Amino acid sequence: MMTTTTPVKAEARNLSFFYNGGHNAVKNVSMPLYENKITALIGPSGCGKSTFLRCFNRMHDLYPGNKYDGQIIMHPDDTNILEKNVDPIEVRMRISMVFQKPNPFPKSIYENVAYGLRVRGETNRRVVDDKVEEALKGAALWNEVKDRLQDLAFNLSGGQQQRLCIARALATDPEIMLFDEPTSALDPIATANIEELMSELRNKLTILVVTHNMQQAARVSDYTAYMYLGELIEHGETDRIFTRPSRKETEDYITGKFG
Numbered sequence: 315m316m317t318t319t320t321p322v323k324a325e326a327r328n329l330s331f332f333y334n335g336g337h338n339a340v341k342n343v344s345m346p347l348y349e350n351k352i353t354a355l356i357g358p359s360g361c362g363k364s365t366f367l368r369c370f371n372r373m374h375d376l377y378p379g380n381k382y383d384g385q386i387i388m389h390p391d392d393t394n395i396l397e398k399n400v401d402p403i404e405v406r407m408r409i410s411m412v413f414q415k416p417n418p419f420p421k422s423i424y425e426n427v428a429y430g431l432r433v434r435g436e437t438n439r440r441v442v443d444d445k446v447e448e449a450l451k452g453a454a455l456w457n458e459v460k461d462r463l464q465d466l467a468f469n470l471s472g473g474q475q476q477r478l479c480i481a482r483a484l485a486t487d488p489e490i491m492l493f494d495e496p497t498s499a500l501d502p503i504a505t506a507n508i509e510e511l512m513s514e515l516r517n518k519l520t521i522l523v524v525t526h527n528m529q530q531a532a533r534v535s536d537y538t539a540y541m542y543l544g545e546l547i548e549h550g551e552t553d554r555i556f557t558r559p560s561r562k563e564t565e566d567y568i569t570g571k572f573g
């Protein structure tokens with residue numbers, strides 16, 4: 315049984331985010347990500363789920379004029395990853411991201427997975443080989459690609475490409491993985507594979523996943539957060555959120571009366 319003593323891996327503290335021009339897409343959100351747990355973010359289109367998720371790996375830094383307010387604290391080191399003096403590249407090694415559509419680089423399967431290690435400056439061939447193998451195994455793709463590591467990544471199926479992107483994200487040993495609607499471009503079988511993989515990955519890292527699919531949130535997550543108009547309406551254990559939500563807005567959304 316889960317208890318309130320579950321360790322917190324990271325937490326948003328009074329986090330707000332403003333897009334260039336001032337649009338306030340995330341409003342004063344405080345929320346924990348429990349360690350070795352999957353937290354699902356649900357809510358109607360445009361409520362700020364992706365914006366919130368992208369704060370965790372400083373994706374918004376890539377566009378000038380965007381502004382964060384508040385903190386995202388990583389534990390156990392208590393680093394506020396939004397601090398100006400924290401290197402966003404390092405943050406992205408610790409907190410990696412998998413996107414909605416598989417987005418492999420126009421490189422070989424091997425080089426896709428080795429990418430983060432090369433960025434880190436790893437040149438030892440043996441070390442890179444081992445890491446690539448480990449990451450592909452971690453992403454349940456090794457058996458399918460071990461004899462064709464030099465093939466172009468684009469030759470893989472959509473579901474394989476998404477697992478390759480997970481392997482690429484795993485290669486730098488992240489502590490947290492962010493998934494932004496990771497299965498919305500995939501068929502039901504590839505979706506089931508990714509969901510199973512997420513459940514396994516939870517044993518070694520912490521996951522935050524945005525999903526439109528409430529069945530998916532109920533199936534894969536330990537905690538669920540419901541967002542609306544940039545605000546966090548409710549956060550709690552998934553079983554409770556889906557059976558006994560404490561806010562009327564959450565109930566209306568999950569029962570399909572709204573959104």
Ligand SMILES: Nc1ncnc2c1ncn2[C@@H]1O[C@H](COP(=O)(O)OP(=O)(O)OP(=O)(O)O)[C@@H](O)[C@H]1O
Pocket residue numbers: 333334337339357358359360361362363364365366526
């Ligand atoms: N690059 C951007 N510049 C300005 N506003 C943006 C930008 N991206 C998103 N927004 C706005 O921020 C708000 C939140 O968008 P966001 O994509 O985070 O919502 P979402 O809940 O993930 O939606 P969806 O489920 O449709 O993906 C929306 O009002 C959106 O129009």
